[in-house]
Amino acid sequence: MPATRPALAPGGLPLLGHLPALLSRPLAFLDTLPAHGDPVRIRVGPREMYVVSGPETVRRVLTDRTGYDRTGPLYAKIRAFLGNGLASCPHADHPRLRRIVQPAFRPALLPHYAEAMTEGTTALLAQWREGRVVDVTREAFRLTTAVAVRTLFSAGLRPRAAEELRAALDVLLRGIYLRVVLPAADLLPTPGRRRYRRALADWHAGVAAIIADYRARGIDRGDLLSLLLAARDEDGRPLAERELADQVATLVLAGAETTSAALAWSLRLVAEHPEAERKLHAEVDAVLAGRPARWEDLPHLPYTARVIDEALRLYPPAWAVSRTTTRPTELAGARLPAGALVVCCLYLLQRRPELFPRPGAFDPDRFADGGPPRGGYLPFGFGATKCPGDRFGLAEAVLALATVAGRWRLRPAAPGPVRPVPRIVLSPGPQPMLPQSRLGGPVG
Ligand code: HEM
Structure with missing residues (x-):
């Protein structure tokens, strides 16, 4: 049978297409798409994109590295802000960068990074008080950005410099998505644009200063940046200055918001499911007895890990992994033109009823x-x-969830459902919650 053009999802408006649906009720809109095909075509303003959600089609798009690439206007926009980092570089640059960055994630290094995770969680929870509302999404983000900055640059960074970098990152992460979906956001001289540009300049200056300091002092601090500085590609070349800064930005950006979203969703889901909460509390009480979770505890926290796994299934932070076709191509009997934006929707994939009974x-x-x-x-x-x-x-995520659950029971402070915010990362949006102590006596 000759390949046909993928069906256009119904309900698009003139000019805006499906953008209003995607903005106002994003997940409900996504849920309607598989019924119309895989791939299915949607329109976001003037742009057409193809949403892919089945196991075979997703796998094909992610593994066919000559037919699909991280190119096109979307990635060009991301690279304009982030540089040519490992997570956004075209496939041609990818093997070299991956070879350089990968050793920083050797399993043997994880126990060392985990120390920063345990310390970061302990420091965060020390500020929580019984009955004082915390925005759990924001707290999770504070934790993961602090851990990212610490594992990259280790303890050598002054606390003030670390906080400044973290704050710049905060503004950047919020601003990047807006600029990707709404390029006009950068044309108007709004306070938001000024804030964003200042944060970008602060971030670049901060990272450049840290790299210069590391080079000047020639210190190996056993952190990610030391590893990146020492890394060589197969021709024995180190990363150029700009490349180094791009990888640093990428690691923080790729790691912090994804992990914080996973943690924030988990805390919310646990608070809403008493049986899961009971099992989680039983496990952490038996293993931790109120102390913070450490690397060595991980094998003893299988239920906690399953809570994170299930939260990652229901609300995958990287909900939409996109590629651009490099040439006219065929996908599951559908015809895609060259230059088409193809979105692998992991959110839809992981909710397919034939794969996961009672998917919701x-x-x-x-x-x-x-x-x-x-x-x-x-x-x-x-x-x-x-x-x-x-x-x-x-x-x-597991260490943080176990540590929080060992000390605090969280209850939503405002009634009503979560309003998920699918930006580059699928976040639960602000979640004010009330911590109730689970420990007898003074806490902190
Ligand atoms: C729960 C947390 C996380 C989730 C759900 C997640 C998800 C993903 C996904 C789906 C990709 C593939 C993107 C693609 O194929 O284009 C990816 C790539 C990447 N992630 Fe993560 N990630 C998480 C945590 C982290 C952390 C903690 C780091 C670093 C400290 C990190 C660094 C990266 C990098 C550098 C890439 C690009 C890899 C490449 O293109 O070779 N991620 N992540």
Whole structure:
């Protein structure tokens, strides 16, 4: 049968296409798409994109490295802000950068990084008070950005410099998505644009100063930046200055918001599911007895890990991994033109009813025996660009969730459902919650 053009999803408006639906009720809109095909075509303003959501089609797009690339206007926009980092570089640059960055994620280094995770969580929780509302999404983000800055630059950084970098990052992460979907955001001289540009300049200056300091003092601090400085490609060349700064930015950006979203969703889901909460509390009480979780505890926290796995299934932070076709191509009998933006929707993939019975239900125990179906669970992507920080992110989320659950029971402070915010990362949006102490006596 000759390939046909993928069906256009119904409900698009003139000019705006499906953008209003995507902005006002994003997940509900996404949920309607598989019924119209895989791939299915949607329109976002003037742009057409193809949404892919089945195990075979997603796998094909992520592994066919000559037919699909990280090119096109979307990635050009991301690179304009982030540089040519490992997570956004075209495939031609990818093997070299991956070879250089990968050693920083050797399993042997994880226990060392985990110390920063435990310390970061302890410092964060020391500020929580019984009955004082915290925005859990924001707190999770504070934790993961602090851990990212510490694991990259280690303790050599003055606390003030670390906080300044973290704050700049905060503004950048919020601003980048807006600029990717709404290029006009950069044309108008708004306070938001000024703030964004100042944060970008602060970030570049801060990172450049740190790199210069490391070089000048020639110190190996056993952190990610020391590893990147020492790394050589197969021709024995180190990373150029600009490349180094781009990788640093990428590692923080790729790691911090994804992991914080996973943690924030987990805290919310646990608060809403008493049975899961009970099992989680039983596990952490038996293993930790109120102390913070450490690297050595991880093998003893299987239920906590399943909570994170299930939160990553229901709300994959990297919900939409996109590629651009390099030539006219065929995908599952559908014809795609050259230059088409193809979005692998991991959110839809991981909710397919034939792969996950009762796909919308939060059930950590579905990960208990045998794990998830092959090809149906890809929160860290697949193929050559699969997340190198997967074990890092999982360790951080599990340690933080266990430590929080050992000390605090969280309850939503405002009634009503979560309003997910799908930007580059699928975040639960602000989540004010009330911490209730689970320890007898004074806490902190
Ligand atoms: C729960 C947490 C995380 C999730 C869900 C996640 C998800 C993903 C996904 C889906 C990709 C593939 C993107 C693609 O194919 O284009 C990816 C790539 C990447 N991630 Fe993660 N990630 C997480 C944590 C981290 C952490 C902690 C780091 C670093 C410290 C990190 C660094 C990266 C980098 C550098 C890439 C690009 C890899 C490449 O293109 O070779 N991620 N991540």
